[in-house]
Amino acid sequence: MHDPTGSAGRRLVTAAAEMQYGGVELRPRGTLLDRTLDLLAQGPLPTERVASDVLALRGNPRAAAAAVFTLLGSDSRVQVDAEGFWSLVAAPCAPEVEPLREQEWIVVDVETTGGAPSRGHRVIEVAAVHVARGRIQGEFATLVNPGRRVPRVITSLTGITEEMVAGAPSFDRIAPQLTEILRGKAFVGHNVMYDWRFLCRELERCTGSTLAGRRLCTLRVARRLVPHLSSRSLGALAEHYGIHMEVHHRALDDALATARLLICFLDRLEEEGVTDWAGLEKFVRRRVRRRRRRSAFPRSMERA
DSSP: OBOTTSHHHHHHHHHHHHHHHSOOEEEEOOOHHHHHHHHHTTOOEEHHHHHHHHSOOOSOHHHHHHHHHHHHTTBTTEEEOTTSEEEEOOOTTOOOOOBGGGOOEEEEEEEESSSOGGGTOOEEEEEEEEEETTEEEEEEEEEOBOSSOOOHHHHHHHOOOHHHHHTSOBHHHHHHHHHHHHTTSEEEETTHHHHHHHHHHHHHHHHSEEEESOEEEHHHHHHHHOTTOSOOSHHHHHHHTTOOOSOSSOHHHHHHHHHHHHHHHHHHHHHTTOOBHHHHHHHHOOOOOOOOOOOSSOGGGGOO
């Protein structure tokens, strides 16, 4: 059994606490256990999510559960409840955090060749919008040459063709600028883990490191703030809040809409008495039973 009071244990618990409270940074890719701690720093997750997101195990629930329990079952830094949700044991002396109003945010959207980086799909467009002090402060967007074919279904959805990306920079050429744009800010996305996983995989390919730090999912916030809406897709939320979108399924347009949605949400959260990151995590943390997905389209197609 690992001892979290030992020096190695203290380093990992502290790292998990910093993950929860610090802005985005680039870190060397860790072990499976490190990656699990990073993931759980964002909140409790069911066994099947840990299995799919960390171990890439899908399709056999018993085998996936057994693998997760082998990885985490004897580690006293994590705990599991009766419903199979894993979480971090509370880290002592967590660092103080600034109010949400003083946080700098970077809202990210990616368009890709398909639904999962684990299946070899690549980024074809990325956008990042900087939000601070309740306003949009700047934006970055570029097409990306994925080094592989752009499927017709993606072209029909996004309008991005193979000819458009053929002359675009490869991801390794934009990586230095993009990581500087992300650094120190809270990472935001609508269905944030989709964008986060793709950027992490692209950065691993060209730098050997991955992203770490705060993440906020506007979809999760929407589930709490507007539970009465029949759809909380980006398009439906933009319409509800009167946010104009020129086009859908292009990275910059989607990132700008999400940034404006974030600004609306920060006002609403303040009205709800949510003023800091710890309060925000408590507000959005709700166990929602996930329905089985049957769509043949990538997840990004259903976000807007």
